[in-house]
Amino acid sequence: MSERPRFIMCICTGECPGFSKLDLWKLINFVRNELDVEYAIVHPQLCVDDGERFLRDHLKEGKTNTIYIIGGCDPRLQKKLFKDVFKEKGLDVDKQLIPLDLRNMPTEEAMKKVQETVERALKG
């Protein structure tokens, strides 16, 4: 079996109307308790300076196949925002980042989307 993926929920400061339907703690506790992830964490805003510093610390240096699933905004935007830090750590953003758009989604739907993504990541 592949290495367990890591899940980071980027909650866009908690003020973004795009996440108003989402019960953050229900989602994150479901992911960490029910899904086969290494762990699940919440970050308030990955795309600003402290978020980038966090990712730089958090991502495992090169030569790993660890998959990082990031719940947040538009996947293309996420790739654009995070590609430099993935590259800096020697990681392949196209293979090791799975960005998920969880905006404007009720909690159950977001849970299902993360579950399907984790299951796919585990199958490799």
Ligand code: SF4
């Ligand atoms: S990465 Fe996306 S979801 Fe996260 S704070 Fe930035 S805009 Fe919001």
